[in-house]
Amino acid sequence: MTTSAPTLAFIGAGNMASSIFGGLVSNGWPADKIIAAEPAREKLDEAEQKFGIRTTTDNAEAISEADFVVIAVKPQIMQQVLKPLAPALQERKPVLISVAAGISEQSLSEWSGGNLPIVRCMPNTPALMQQGASGLYANAHVSEEQKKLTTDIMNAVGISLWVEREEDIDNVIALSGSGPAYFFLMMEAMIDAGEKMGVPRETASQLVAQTALGAAMMVKETGVDAGELKRRVMSPKGTTEQAIFTFEDGGLRELVEKAMANCHKRAQEMTKEFTS
Ligand SMILES: NC(=O)C1=CN([C@@H]2O[C@H](COP(=O)(O)OP(=O)(O)OC[C@H]3O[C@@H](n4cnc5c(N)ncnc54)[C@H](OP(=O)(O)O)[C@@H]3O)[C@@H](O)[C@H]2O)C=CC1
Numbered sequence: 001m002t003t004s005a006p007t008l009a010f011i012g013a014g015n016m017a018s019s020i021f022g023g024l025v026s027n028g029w030p031a032d033k034i035i036a037a038e039p040a041r042e043k044l045d046e047a048e049q050k051f052g053i054r055t056t057t058d059n060a061e062a063i064s065e066a067d068f069v070v071i072a073v074k075p076q077i078m079q080q081v082l083k084p085l086a087p088a089l090q091e092r093k094p095v096l097i098s099v100a101a102g103i104s105e106q107s108l109s110e111w112s113g114g115n116l117p118i119v120r121c122m123p124n125t126p127a128l129m130q131q132g133a134s135g136l137y138a139n140a141h142v143s144e145e146q147k148k149l150t151t152d153i154m155n156a157v158g159i160s161l162w163v164e165r166e167e168d169i170d171n172v173i174a175l176s177g178s179g180p181a182y183f184f185l186m187m188e189a190m191i192d193a194g195e196k197m198g199v200p201r202e203t204a205s206q207l208v209a210q211t212a213l214g215a216a217m218m219v220k221e222t223g224v225d226a227g228e229l230k231r232r233v234m235s236p237k238g239t240t241e242q243a244i245f246t247f248e249d250g251g252l253r254e255l256v257e258k259a260m261a262n263c264h265k266r267a268q269e270m271t272k273e274f275t276s
């Protein structure tokens with residue numbers, strides 16, 4: 001990214017925000033074009049030291065020079081954080097990118113004073129390693145140029161896909177926003193089981209992480225269906241099929257479907273809960 005990169009302000013410098021700005025800086029986004037704001041000075045000091053970005057405890061100050069404002073606070077406090085920032089947002093008119101689950105474009109628009117270009121973005125934490133996956137939804141005030149720049153920002157930390165319907169953001173949450181946690185759970189369970197078998201935890205962790213990475217790369221790079229790749233590991237009457245039969249008999253598929261449906265349902269409940 002050149003020095004003509006737009007200025008990005010992050011409101012909230014927690015897990016998700018730091019994954020994005022950390023990933024951007026690691027990928028060459030100029031650190032002086034990123035400013036993060038939040039009340040906790042310690043977190044800001046850490047962000048400054050780790051990534052060299054600018055910081056402030058004053059949210060409105062961060063907005064005063066931003067072309068894009070990424071708002072990354074918990075959904076529960078979005079309204080109380082956003083409403084006092086409406087004057088600064090209306091004066092500057094940046095693109096407001098919300099990464100919050102369960103906060104509708106309508107609420108974001110109302111709380112920020114109306115008529116702003118707003119993008120709902122559903123990223124995930126692997127953005128920190130530039131391996132994130134984001135779903136993006138734009139309201140009618142976002143120009144094509146602003147959409148392109150938003151794509152540039154999110155593509156700097158992984159892949160991004162635009163959706164036409166806002167409700168699809170809830171599907172993206174169930175798939176990829178929350179998705180890293182599903183894989184972390186699986187990896188944690190495998191590491192625990194390996195340790196119980198007597199493998200040192202660090203060794204089990206390295207083997208599992210590399211296996212997950214390799215499997216993901218095969219799905220991504222070969223274009224071969226995941227089911228077929230699975231079949232290729234399952235030698236007839238061999239070892240793998242014993243493990244796969246155990247997962248299938250235990251109802252893993254139904255469990256995954258139920259888990260994702262409950263994740264999606266919670267996103268919809270939150271949208272109702274947090275609408276003023
Ligand atoms: N974590 C994830 O994997 C993903 C999260 N998201 C979304 O990202 C958002 C943030 O989640 P996450 O990063 O996990 O949560 P965190 O709690 O880690 O981050 C939120 C940050 O906001 C700060 N904050 C609190 N009050 C204010 C304020 N008044 N002004 C500015 N900042 C403030 C918090 O500080 P303090 O801790 O001091 O209160 C905290 O650092 C959520 O809306 C979530 O839905 C989306 C996709 C994935």
Ligand SMILES: O=C(O)[C@@H]1CCC=N1
Binds near residue numbers: 101173177178
């Ligand atoms: O759990 C959550 O609500 C957030 C949104 C997606 C991932 N983490």
